[in-house]
Amino acid sequence: ALNHGYLHLNPEVSKRYFVKEENATKGYEEEFSAVKTKGTFRIFVQGESSAVGFPYLFNGSFHRMLKYRLEREFPEIHFEIINLGLTAVSSYTLADFGREIIRQKPDAILIYAGHNEYVGALGVGSTSRLGNKPFMVRVGIQIRRLRLTQLFLGLVHKLEKENAGQYSETLMQRMARKQGIPYGSKKYQQGIDQFNYNMSRLLSQYQRNHIPVFMADLISNEKDMKPFMSIAANPANQKKFDDLIRQGETHMTNGCPDSAAKIASAIVEEDSLYAAAYYLLGNVYYSKGKSDSAALMFRKALDHDQLRFRAPSALNEHIYELAQQYGAVVVPFHQTASKFCRQGIIGSEIVTEHVHPNLKGYSMLADLFHNALVNSKLLPDQHESFPDEAFYSEMPLLRMDTLIGLFNIIRLKKGWPFYQDESAIPEGQNNDLQQRMALGVVTGTTNWTNAMDTLYRDAVRRQNHDLALRIAESLHLQFPYDPRFAEKAGGHALSLGNYKKAGFYFAKAFEILPSPELAQQAFVSFLKDDMPEKALPYISYLMRESTGSNSYIAMRSMVENIIQLKAEYRMSPDNNEICMGIAGEYFRMGNFFIADKYLRQILSRNSSYTLAREMQKKIAELQH
Template sequence: MKKKIIFKLIAISIPFIIIFILETILRIASYGEDYQLFHRIPIDNKPDYLVMNKNMAKKYFKDSDLRSDNQSDLFLKTKTDSTFRVFVQGASTVVGFPFYKGGSFPRMLKHRLSLTFPNKNIEVINTGMTAVNSYTLLDLTDDIIEQKPDLVIIYAGHNEFYGALGVGSSISYGSYPTIIRSYLTLKKLRFFQLLENTYYKIASSSFQKPSERSTTLMEVMAKEQQIPFNSEVYLDGINQYKNNLRKVLSKYNRHDIPVILSTVVSNEKDIIPFISEAIPNINEFNEALEQEKPEAKKIAQNNAHAAYSLGTFYLEKNRDTAKKYLHLAKEQDLLRFRAPEKINESIAELSKEYNTSLVDMKSIFERHSKNGIVGNELMTEHVHPNIKGQFLMADAFYNKIKDLKLLNNWNNYIPYEEAIQDIPVSQIDSIQGILVINKLKKSWPYNINYITVETDSTINNNLKDKYTEIKMAQDINLNIRKWDDAMAIAYKMYESDEDYEKALDIAQTLIFEYPEQGTVYKMAGDMCMKIGNYEKAAFYYFRFNYFEENKESSEKLATAYIKLNQLNEAKKALSKAEKNGLDVSSLAELVEKVTKN
């Protein structure tokens, strides 16, 4: 009897042993993808850093030519006592589409917090990826928890239907959350990747892979292009979001990690519904609309285009009525690229359920919009904020962090009026964003009439000038020039033209990309000195001296302190350099030099 039991146990264990051996061999052979969220970045003579795995998106976009963007934010592998660490979760708005770089609210937030707390190491790590939804949020949560965050910010909801693995997505396994979560867990195994790759190779001849080459990511991702309000697929998407977000919040709660949730924002005023049923008896509807008969409003209750027509009709007549019907038009839009209000209601509901802080971003945007209706003043298209919109988001989270008292001593608090004058986005990146949006609006599901010809003609008129901002932005957009090279040229160009503010924007943008390199802080400090902002110069020179302590960095820091009439701080900087064996100028010599200049 015992032998039979042992034999059965051996028989059962053999497949698992084979899988274990195969898994080990595949890992040794470096087969497949490593889906760890963060990878180590070794830097000579400096602490190790971590950065988000650039191939992470492949986990959610398997066997396709789709490209999902993400930011690369370095942070210390070993968290220090002076570090305040924030992780931001979401999709393309979080990544900063279409501006990226310093045009994302997480980087704007980091910039402002760093200036507010100059003695702290502020880390704001962007884990957003384009075209993902709540399945990805949940999948990344455990890896984020391992990095000991002081705060997590979540802004997500627009991609719930068409994002990777969503109920209406072309990359989906249906409305089976348990199966999808299990699938994502198995994807970490190289053995499973081998099985999946083999399957796709065999099946590749019988189906066409999704591709962006002849269309846009939006069209490729949208399988169920029409999802009626309150339909089965619609309700599945809402439940998918709530269940996944509930699991995310539960995990953070168990580890006592503060979370800030945010409602999501849509462009309701200036985006015609993408797909709508035809308006029955269009002439009669238009007549009823002009005469303000109740029949027009009745039709609008279930027709997106009719509702939008009513909304625009009342824009200058009755703000509340206009707002009501423009919102209804978004809700009735059959192509659900804009999150329905049920998503925001779910966010508010879960915020209360888990006692989680909430930023009502939708209301904030409405307060900064004409007639309280969000439109092109703050949005680039249907859901992505423009530079000012991204700033509003950063401002809201900045003040929420203050309200929650997650950091002490806000003596250097930066008010809205001052912060909006110091948005760390280069002119080139701003133009690059416009180019991206113009290209997007020329394709499905937008009408080509949305395009502003003015921007394109401006570009064409400046093509002859090799180093103009527009030409460099276009070169980056067409992959003719690398972004780093364009920034280096622009910095020198601005400095030569004595346009020090724009040169500072370039330097501050480079700091986001290379936070461990002293040179970028030197560049920023130099421009601050030329502008006459000595306090900010001292901040950047302090970082320059921290990463590269040498004669130059020590003397520049001391000079900034002298300009601020902080002679004791200047003396400390020079004394520290002398103790470390650096042959620096005396305080008297630097004071004399500063006085002469």
């Protein structure tokens, strides 16, 4: 969709892939320039709900974390990271987007997908199917693109909905057919084949157009998520096996893992498809610290879980094969997440429920994609350092974002197939504004943008510049082409004495909508951060706008002198005369803080340097 020179994802696009309109999901509508400008590095993200950032969404998603980091490390590059992920879609959606993405001249593609090949839209075990053959599905998608077809289907689904009454089931429940897909069965293999078919179509297009692709392999909750559906090969054994598993779990609770192991092993010997037996054996080995055996059993439990909301482990092998075949780079998410978790087995330390990462997981994925992009040499070798610790502390995530994730997970787990009723979402009014806003976003009584606006106005009223800054930064990530949020972030950073961040945001606002006021703010901020090279373009702009004002001419001359002196000082870092020259120029500008920084450097080498002592005394007198 086009909006005043900017494009964004069509909010109705998912209707191509969902047979029933009620199940169609919406993604981000992140704007990017319709005409790619010089100096822009454009990245598209493809995937499912984890790519979107569920359960946190917005700045809890890995692509927002990645953008925040890249912008600070490469401030001279204009990054556009456009997330085209959609909840509950399969690889058919990714493949269908390929041509449209290529037309937008991407510099890189990031992919995290594969969990929805069975019960996602057009998945082999989904209620949302257009046929069993890939050709039929592709034809069905093309037909659904037609406006007349959409209008007709919309009328049909409206009538169906009126006849069916209220949709009280969750999306997971509506998408799954509630039928088991046994390990190794024809339908099991069809899911893997479907992924390979669609990803081959997609990756071959990118390869032909010389577009770099980075694919993350998949993680699931292997250790802390029981199989959703364990079905006995012989229905007559179902109750017996279920009862035996409960006995085994009781043995584990009572500290008798050997007894539990005997039960689980006996079931596996009789029926190799019964997932819960593998899961019980995994817990036995885990309790004994036998990590390799535990990992193998937990993986078998996942693979034999017949309700396939988690991708089988074999799909990761195919991701590596596809990447090798089509020249993509694999980002080792599974390996990295495993190392982070106890005994090297992925569990609730990194995953919120069955597949969606928690904030640590998403930040890990952002780091992995970041490192892959930097190592690919697509970006300049020289860049500013933004260490992990600084990134984690500065990323503008609010407690509201964390609570949105928590409340979304509570709601999800109350329904099928989890049916966990352990936690309750707070009800009624309370004095915790962030909690109220999170609850409003989750229940739909407000949206994220309005909630952030409410929090921002409250922070400004209380003169909480730190919180107001984080909110303004959040809104700038959401609306990167609206200068108001960048300008507000710069103003709050300036109030906090964070001149580096102030300069960054005033420069962003100026880039979007140049003005003398923003140029002045950027110029002052960069000089207060001792960055004369970055300040120079703004004083030059002010000179042009003021038709050569003498004060600006003199200021520009001083800035150019500082740039020259700093270059000399880098070559002769012990030269006190050069250092004194830099301090003198900053002193004449009235930038006493930076002047004193250089004076202290001189005095650390020569404590009796008279000129430095005298200038420090003058600064002290002027400041008082």
